[in-house]
Amino acid sequence: MxxxxxxxxxxxxxxxxxxxxxxxxxxxxxxxxxxxxxxxxxxxxxxxxxxxxxxxxxxxxxxxxxxxxxxxxxxxxxxxxxxxxxxxxxxxxxxxxxxxxxxxxxxxxxxxxxxxxxxxxxxxxxxxxxxxxxxxxxxxxxxxxxxxxxxxxxxxxxxxxxxxxxxxxxxxxxxxxxxxxxxxxxxxxxxxxxxxxxxxxxxxxxxxxxxxxxxxxxxxxxxxxxxxxxxxxxxxxxxxxxxxxxxxxxxxxxxxxxxxxxxxxxxxxxxxxxxxxxxxxxxxxxxxxxxxxxxxxxxxxxGLRGRWDVINTHPLTVLDVGHNEAGITEIMQQLMHVNYQQLHIVLGFVKDKEVEKALALFPPAATYYFCKAQIPRALDEVELANMALQKGLKGHPYASVQEAFQMARQHAHKDDMVLVCGSCFIVAEAI
Structure with missing residues (x-):
């Protein structure tokens, strides 16, 4: 700075x-x-x-x-x-x-x-x-x-x-x-x-x-x-x-x-x-x-950002600040209207959210990139990856949002979709 x-x-x-x-x-x-x-x-x-x-x-x-x-x-x-x-x-x-x-x-x-x-x-x-x-x-x-x-x-x-x-x-x-x-x-x-x-x-x-x-x-x-x-x-x-x-x-x-x-x-x-x-x-x-x-x-x-924010079309790349049970439910309903081959989700949460409940809403078929925002309240990415695994969600932890987002974009083919969500801090660092 x-x-x-x-x-x-x-x-x-x-x-x-x-x-x-x-x-x-x-x-x-x-x-x-x-x-x-x-x-x-x-x-x-x-x-x-x-x-x-x-x-x-x-x-x-x-x-x-x-x-x-x-x-x-x-x-x-x-x-x-x-x-x-x-x-x-x-x-x-x-x-x-x-x-x-x-x-x-x-x-x-x-x-x-x-x-x-x-x-x-x-x-x-x-x-x-x-x-x-x-x-x-x-x-x-x-x-x-x-x-x-x-x-x-x-x-x-x-x-x-x-x-x-x-x-x-x-x-x-x-x-x-x-x-x-x-x-x-x-x-x-x-x-x-x-x-x-x-x-x-x-x-x-x-x-x-x-x-x-x-x-x-x-x-x-x-x-x-x-x-x-x-x-x-x-x-x-x-x-x-x-x-x-x-x-x-x-x-x-x-x-x-x-x-x-x-x-x-x-x-x-x-x-x-x-x-x-x-x-x-x-x-x-x-x-x-x-x-x-x-x-x-x-x-x-x-100047509103981060509400089903489409920042790229091939692969379709969307940022959404939805972070609680109701917000994630809305995002999952929205996904039903989208055509893609494979879904890549960059995901991170803060500690005091009902993370267990939110994780239960995510699709097991997606590939996950678990990460942690640079704030004291952020949930550790390894801990998140382990919690997610209990719900059948597979992926790798990354130390930063940028790294996770970069890996998701590298792995995604042009007909795939990349979704970034879980907390407004994750979206902020992806932007």
Whole structure:
């Protein structure tokens, strides 16, 4: 790493502050005090712009990027806060698809250093405050804010949004969020605010009563997107997903082409369309052609990577950040629609994931390249190879992601497929 002021600032951020993605649960704070204290120092920037708040186990990143693309395409100055980043820290904070300038990151941290020593915020808490201040300074029309983890106690949960969205609930981070889907749903439901409408992507037996009860207590209008929309036709191409959706309320069919072409985007896009209709009712000008164009160009407009990300066609090479049981299940369903001779999977996990459950979902016929990302939380590649072997998955361990990825590409013939997945850190290092 070159030692620019920006690199020095990042080193300070990573070393001073516990970072969940690197060290795990010990980095989390069990309340919002630090975020509230930090934002108070900055004159509460989060109160000075409009926002949409998005939580959920899987799909919140894609949903956030789709919504940001739509507002951007409709001519609004749009902030987007997401996590984690793949290659550059600044991917977390964008306006109209452009990352926050390096100088802005440096100045923000420098100006707050004395207070950082006192408050001792986590990496995430400080990043959230940085995003909120940047969005306020740049006078965004709206910001799409993705929850980091959970909802109720997430640092982002100090905003009062115009709309809340909860994508889906599945098992992830159970050591932190709870062991049943209802417990996890209760944490996500923590973003539902008094009188603020909430859209739920998926109707799920365990979580529906939790969401309904919370919304009723908060007098928040609630809608379930999959009860408003019905997928009539779905065609998966290498670089896009063509959909026909029936709006069950108005009996109208909507034809869309998405450049986010995982089959699993069907669920996310329903929530996006329901969200758009609520925001239109609130007076936002989001014409249909802007919505259609935005959904066709989400990657270009927002810079989203790593969601069924096709980076080569011969052999077909796909990166996907899916990493928990539900995410891996979606990837495996997607694979059924792909033609290939042999499948090569570059795979690595972090330690606190339900790795056993995830491994059980992978096909024994594939060739595996087990590897380890360069972070303290990464699961050892030899240990992973042994766990995989118990599930009938055969392959070799490699010390680095680059080496594993290189070997997979060397062994793959042009009609084969190479898939890189298991953790966003694996995908980041492959990119």
């Amino acid at each position: 070159s030692n620019t002021p920006y690199q020095q600032t990042l080193t300070y951020l990573y070393e001073q502050l516990p970072m969940f993605t690197r060290v795990g649960a010990t980095a989390l704070k069990k309340d919002l005090h630090n975020t509230i204290a930090l934002c108070a120092l900055l004159n509460n920037p989060q109160e000075k712009f409009k926002s949409i708040h998005i939580a959920g186990t899987n799909g919140k990143g894609s949903t956030s990027h789709m919504l940001a693309a739509i507002f951007q395409q409709a001519g609004y100055k749009t902030g987007l806060y997401t996590s984690p980043h793949l290659v550059d820290f600044r991917e977390r904070i964008k306006i109209n698809g452009q990352m926050i300038p390096e100088a802005q990151v440096v100045n923000f941290v420098e100006s707050l250093k004395p207070q950082i020593e006192i408050i001792q915020p986590s990496f995430f808490e400080l990043t959230v405050a940085m995003a909120f201040q940047y969005f306020e300074q740049e006078k965004v029309d709206i910001a799409v804010i993705e929850v980091g983890l959970g909802g109720r106690l997430d640092s982002t949960n100090i905003i009062t949004p115009a709309l809340s969205v909860i994508t889906n609930i599945s098992y992830d981070h159970m050591n932190i969020l709870g062991n049943t889907l209802a417990e996890i749903a209760a944490e996500k439901a923590g973003i539902i605010k008094k009188g603020i409408p909430v859209v739920i992507s998926e109707t799920q037996t365990e979580s529906q009563p939790v969401f309904n009860a919370t919304a009723a207590a908060k007098e928040a209008p609630i809608s379930f997107a999959d009860q408003e929309w019905l997928v009539e036709q779905s065609k998966l191409n290498v670089s896009n997903l063509e959909l026909s959706l029936l709006n069950t309320r108005h009996n109208q069919v909507k034809h869309l082409t998405l450049d986010l072409n995982g089959q699993y985007q069907e669920k996310n896009v329903m929530a996006v369309l329901s969200a758009v209709s609520i925001m239109q009712q609130q007076g936002w000008h989001l014409p249909e052609d802007a919505v259609n164009t935005a959904l066709m160009h989400v990657k270009k407009l927002t």
